[in-house]
Amino acid sequence: MDxxxxxxxxxxxSGNIENAGGVIFDSYSLRQQTRIPKAFIxxxxxxxxxxxxxxxxxxxxxxxxxxxxxxxxLRATELIAEACTRHGFFQVVNHGVSDxxxxxxxxxxxxxxxxxxxxxxSARRKPGSMWGYSGAHADRFSSKxxxxxxxxxxxxxxxxxxxxxADYFTSTMGKDFERMGLVYQMYCEAMKNLSLExxxxxxxxxxxxxxxxxxxxxxxxxxxxxxxxxxxxxxxLTMGTGPHCDPTALTILQQDHVGGLEVFAGNKWRAVRPIxxxxxxxxxxxxxxxxxxxxxxxxxxxxVNRHRERRxxxxxVCPREDKVIxxxxxxxxQIMGGETRLYPDFTWAQFVDFTxxxxxxxxxxxxxxxxxxxxxxxxxxxxx
Numbered sequence: 001m002d003x004x005x006x007x008x009x010x011x012x013x014s015g016n017i018e019n020a021g022g023v024i025f026d027s028y029s030l031r032q033q034t035r036i037p038k039a040f041i042x043x044x045x046x047x048x049x050x051x052x053x054x055x056x057x058x059x060x061x062x063x064x065x066x067x068x069x070x071x072x073x074l075r076a077t078e079l080i081a082e083a084c085t086r087h088g089f090f091q092v093v094n095h096g097v098s099d100x101x102x103x104x105x106x107x108x109x110x111x112x113x114x115x116x117x118x119x120x121x122s123a124r125r126k127p128g129s130m131w132g133y134s135g136a137h138a139d140r141f142s143s144k145x146x147x148x149x150x151x152x153x154x155x156x157x158x159x160x161x162x163x164x165x166a167d168y169f170t171s172t173m174g175k176d177f178e179r180m181g182l183v184y185q186m187y188c189e190a191m192k193n194l195s196l197e198x199x200x201x202x203x204x205x206x207x208x209x210x211x212x213x214x215x216x217x218x219x220x221x222x223x224x225x226x227x228x229x230x231x232x233x234x235x236x237l238t239m240g241t242g243p244h245c246d247p248t249a250l251t252i253l254q255q256d257h258v259g260g261l262e263v264f265a266g267n268k269w270r271a272v273r274p275i276x277x278x279x280x281x282x283x284x285x286x287x288x289x290x291x292x293x294x295x296x297x298x299x300x301x302x303x304v305n306r307h308r309e310r311r312x313x314x315x316x317v318c319p320r321e322d323k324v325i326x327x328x329x330x331x332x333x334q335i336m337g338g339e340t341r342l343y344p345d346f347t348w349a350q351f352v353d354f355t356x357x358x359x360x361x362x363x364x365x366x367x368x369x370x371x372x373x374x375x376x377x378x379x380x381x382x383x384x
Contacts, residue, residue: 025135
């Protein structure tokens, strides 16, 4: 028998993106093996070359912006514009999110992912759903599996807004998880507030109406994801998260102190050093389409560590599902710089369905979606 036979496969995986399933990722058992299973081995072009330089990206201080300092706001927007036209990545400090809340949210990652596997599987993501626990995304894919576990849930309109996350935890995992749900409820509220402030800065930096993007995303339903990257015995062969651009509009990421995030800039992978009390901001495909390509969707990946586990909190900002993604009409000429439209109109519902049912997000998701949308026989509703 091949020494890389996947002992974690409890039943044959399916290569179909919609019907994959029956695969369980037991990170504890896998770490007892000397070699990782074949399903976790990535092409060398994705894994190498390893980043040896740090990313030169701005750390934007939001204190002056929050206090109405016009000079400080102008400086912040200049830094953001430069970063977003180059690689779509920057970090922010003095962002108003409590350090106590952040530490509680990171601690809850440990509380959940170190539960027995059977307990985690009680929250397992169901077919067709985006919410729940997933081990290595093995419920969707059968190759190039990421060496990580995730817990995803939604935040936005619907139900009781003050309890939507807490209610998800108690209804999915039971009353014992109410405190965890309340922690993430508060964390998501803080992230939503911060995201709207960032949207305001993005609008200023693009020279459009200051409240344009804030109002566009106010009623959106965002995605919260807790990531846990266990130690890996062969980190040079696999990825924690493969190279990709986020299909969402904006990502707010809280790293722990271990590091592992890398951004592709200047034709090479560059490491992102965790900065105390800073959060990562990166542009996603949806906002790139809103700016007609002026602001770049950030190409990034996450590597794993041989000896240390890593945690991160990702808040993905999304518009309401029926919102049409197009450069704002009143400022379209200014944003586009006199160039032709790069992307057709689409709704977030169409794009998210494409990534969930038809395409695995990678370095060219938006390009592939655009081609698919334009070749559809029914452009107004390509997924019908």
